[in-house]
């Protein structure tokens with residue numbers, strides 16, 4: 001079947017099988033390998049992307065379900081001149097990553113959380129990160145980055 | 159995943175037509191239960207009928223019968239709906255506790271209720287409130303809907319269209335979640351109506367059920383302490399790798415106690 005998604009602002013049309021997962025479409029058809037696959041049980045969140053602004057696990061969404069939507073991946077966050085998104089900058093500042101495997105999913109989830117809950121407390125931040133697993137267990141840095149990034153995003157009105 | 163065809167009908171009647179004419183079709187709501195199962199090749203289907211294009215399955219409205227929530231309304235929408243928070247806050251709290259924010263952005267009320275996982279959250283609210291399950295052809299009372307583990311009164315070719323929750327005086331939900339998955343080990347949805355009391359228990363047994371023992375104790379005195387002396391016969395409880403049946407029976411009074419505490423003080427979400 002033919003599918004058109006707007007990925008990071010660019011429409012992409014491909015002939016795919018209905019069973020193609022959104023993450024497969026992004027990695028293999030669009031060539032955007034920043035979105036990772038870390039599990040096969042919908043639990044780790046490494047594959048998080050935004051579909052029409054909502055953070056979802058792209059390993060458990062069919063590309064066909066996302067037909068016609070606007071998808072944002074980690075590659076679409078930084079400004080065209082390469083300036084980091086405030087949440088990316090916050091992850092760098094607070095050492096919110098070690099090996100970096102979970103990081104694209106963490107950042108996409110954190111951007112959505114910061115938009116939905118700009119005034120979250122640290123306890124809430126920890127609860128809301130429930131769907132993202134960091135195998136390196138650098139959660140303290142991730143939580144610090146989320147809270148700081150959320151503040152910067154609110155300030156910058158991103 | 160085995161391969162399949164994909165359809166996105168625009169109306170319930172169109173969906174029913176495919177459902178009836180295809181070999182091994184399956185309805186697709188949020189896909190947060192179905193797709194993981196298909197990825198593991200536990201199930202295979204000829205056509206997935208995606209319900210997202212059917213507008214009549216959406217929306218949260220207040221009717222004379224109560225709060226009517228469309229089958230395709232997502233967990234995150236219910237959790238953040240001002241209408242739900244005002245009219246039936248326990249349901250918003252429940253929805254906010256399902257899985258994680260990303261799964262809540264896809265998973266739907268209808269998918270969860272049609273699936274009837276013994277460890278799922280919504281079935282407790284549906285049975286606890288004595289809600290009505292609306293389908294393409296009839297209205298089914300909650301008391302007649304949940305038939306057993308992963309089985310409901312829905313026909314093979316029947317589409318759940320909405321759930322109508324009558325509004326109680328007060329309601330409270332508490333679940334003891336599995337620490338890793340978040341699914342329910344033992345949970346209670348407690349509802350007080352002018353005409354009586356309903357207590358639905360999920361997680362503990364192979365299917366959500368109403369507990370008459372707890373209902374009697376709370377009808378006599380609607381207070382958290384009324385749950386303290388309840389003793390549950392664990393014979394029909396679930397015994398699995400997550401918890402023994404004795405454990406589930408042992409924690410249930412505390413779970414009910416906390417559900418009642420929340421019903422009496424809905425502002426307080428932690429007991």
Ligand SMILES: Cc1cc2nc3c(=O)[nH]c(=O)nc-3n(C[C@H](O)[C@H](O)[C@H](O)COP(=O)(O)OP(=O)(O)OC[C@H]3O[C@@H](n4cnc5c(N)ncnc54)[C@H](O)[C@@H]3O)c2cc1C
Pocket residue numbers: 041042043184185186187188189190191192193194209229255256257258261264265266267268269270272273277278279280312316317318319339340341342
């Ligand atoms: C990591 C993870 C954690 C989770 N944790 C929890 C949790 O803590 N508590 C909890 O309750 N759930 C949990 N879930 C399950 C989640 O809530 C699912 O979203 C829900 O069970 C199914 O809803 P869905 O819309 O995704 O349905 P789908 O997966 O699309 O469908 C589920 C089933 O229902 C059928 N169906 C769907 N819609 C209809 C309809 N309108 N009429 C008739 N049949 C229909 C489908 O054919 C399918 O058989 C979790 C899921 C994941 C992946």
Ligand code: FES
Pocket residue numbers: 036037038039040041042043044045046047048057058059060
């Ligand atoms: S890869 Fe999607 S949740 Fe793990």
Ligand code: FES
Pocket residue numbers: 096097098099100101102103133134135136137138
């Ligand atoms: S930084 Fe290694 S998995 Fe999170």
